[in-house]
Amino acid sequence: MRIARFVAAGADPAYGIVELAADGGRHPDTIAAISADPLAGPVNFTGVRHRLDEVRLLAPVIPRSKIVAVARNYVAHAAELGDEVDREPLLFLKPNTSVIGPGESIVKPAETDDLHYEGELAVVIGRICHQVPPERAGEVVFGFTCANDVTARDIQRAESQWTRAKGFDTFCPLGPWIAAHIDLDGAGRLGIRTRIDDELRQDGNTADMVHPIAELIACISGFTTLLPGDVILTGTPAGVGPMGPGQQVSVEIDSIGALTNPVIGADDDHSFAEGGPAVR
Template identity: 35%
Template structure:
């Protein structure tokens, strides 16, 4: 199942995404209000808090829907599929091709760091370059969305805790990252967590073991790899993190970035205002964001960027 969040008068409403001959269509996900004979919109956070119920309900909603209930994807403003994650957890140095680059050690266990959840923005939004950094870098990542509590999980419990997957760009101020041994500040500036365009449920992608993942800047390829290159797979990551603290529905785990980050190129090449960054993951879609300065708008979406983001929902299954 493919799910997207969209802006409904300021509320991040959830919708089912389905392809059609007329282009992608979306079906808003609703629930009956408790005290009135009416329906109300629900968010991804609402759904993840009761994932066991909702993952079985989506097919029913789709089969019950009338044609007029489906909206054209081009007419909605999509936002990050999990716009307010409870925790945003990063994993460093988790691709074999990345760990083979000069100066990048191969870890013996997952390298865990945090990004502040406030850095999350959706597809088409601007990546804002802070005045205090001259070395803002990109990083294509498969993100794991948690839908069940997990604490000291075994492999089976860790697998069951995964609701689905989305795309993230782990934007990092490398000059800030080198200042201290802690990475959170470098990775948490506003807009440093682009996410989207949708979440694909785990029943479609399984353990995401061999998906092509790539990133381009202004159409020029920078990263091109596959999730089979991950040193620690998605189940390993959920199990390991849950051995330290409880994971909760709505938490998001970034699973690492492959070789080709700007800081590893010769010479190092960082993002500049006007750049267009696209992250593609097979079976999920394309996450596109423009780069701008602090003088620009935090939301640089136009009708073109919105349509570009939603069009990627249609092509996401054929990126390999």
Template identity: 40%
Template sequence: MKILTFHKGQGTALGIRTDRGIIDVEQAAAAFGLPAPATLKEVLAGGDAARRELERLVEAVGTVQGDWLLEEERIVFAPCVPDPGKIICVGLNYRKHAEETNAAIPNYPVLFNKFSNTIAAHGDDIEIPRTTSQLDYEAELIIVIGQKTKYVSKDEALDHVFGYCCVNDLSARDLQMRTPQWMLGKIGDGFSPIGPYVVTADEVGNPNQLAIRSIVNGEVRQQSNTSDMIFPCDEIVSYISQHLTLEPGDLILTGTPEGVVLGYPPEKQVYLKPGDIVTIEIEKLGALTNRFVAEAQ
């Protein structure tokens, strides 16, 4: 199931993407007299019962036409996970990316964090901060945690995952490399556009067998597969859970493959500039596209 959040009136609404269009969950539930969660937070809190309600709603809608069915091209997306709790990132997690940046292969997952101010949606314009001249793209897979998770084994880790989505883990390289701590280069406003959908784990299958790529102004820059991860998704979830409690809606960004600007020779490095359009595509998860603009004065 592909679940999304979109802008509606003065707020946001929950949607489900189908082959026929986007189901407005609240409106369809009212029309068919069925219970259904109204937000992604309610979906996560409701667990399997909430999932079944959404599945029953999709079955009820079937081929029936109604104003609860929206054209995807006409909606304005909100972040597919609107209010994540923790945003935990794994650095240097693809072998070829570590090699292109001349970094040693890590013995343990390299962890850092981002904050909720970095969250943006598919289709949003992303401002390039005036404090950087080296904004880089990073195509990444996000793990969306589905239940409270602590000390989980690797074998059981993926049972705690609700789903997956695309993210562009934007990085201001000049700020990132200013000190040994990367955080400054990672926490700009809008530096984590996510979406367009959260795709549930059952629909994705093995998260470490997905094609992943980034496209800048129509040119493919990154093209890889999540199988190149040094630490696969189950190991990442298990490892993090040994050190803190993961909660429903927490996001784990799992690293980026080779092909980022930082990996090019200095004379070939061309960082993002106003007017650039970047698309992140991951197999089964859709395509996340954003345009970059100068920061408002």
């Protein structure tokens, strides 16, 4: 099951269940509206159905509390940055205000000259949990989605902690939907690819994580309570690099889909002048 947030013409943001042509169902490439946020409790179908090409997909989840990200979780990526992998997961936080959805613009801040993409698998937490043992990690996962841990690499190199380098608005694209049909075992062997325009830049597999998903959930929940809608970014494979205004970045993960965002410059971002940022 694929769960999305979307906006139809003249309507408020809503949630729905996506049915793709590849699923072989009766309603290919449509989204069936549901009554509420499925992370908040039981939902029902409303009876309204839209074609996917007639709606705008939003970030499938806006974390109520936090985004916890994992650094250097692939050996080859650590090596390309001149780092070693860590015996324990190396963690940092991204603000929930950095989240954008499919098709929304990543804004290159004027403060950076070295903006990087980092394609990642994101875990969406489905229930309140604390000190989760690894063998029970699957019980707290709602689903998975694609993520781009956008990074101002020059700021990251210059500062001793990464809050600013990783935390600008638009620096956490998520989408296109939450794949709730993938279990923890399946999520541990998914191909993950990142393209800039049509050029393949990253081609990895979640099986190569140094610290697998269950270990990450156990580690993170060991010191902080995880809430429904919290997101864990599980690290990026090798191949990170620069992107800039005028380019398009796409993160594709097997069994989930593709998350695509254009990149614009700070001078091209008119969200404030137009009365506020896009619906996220």
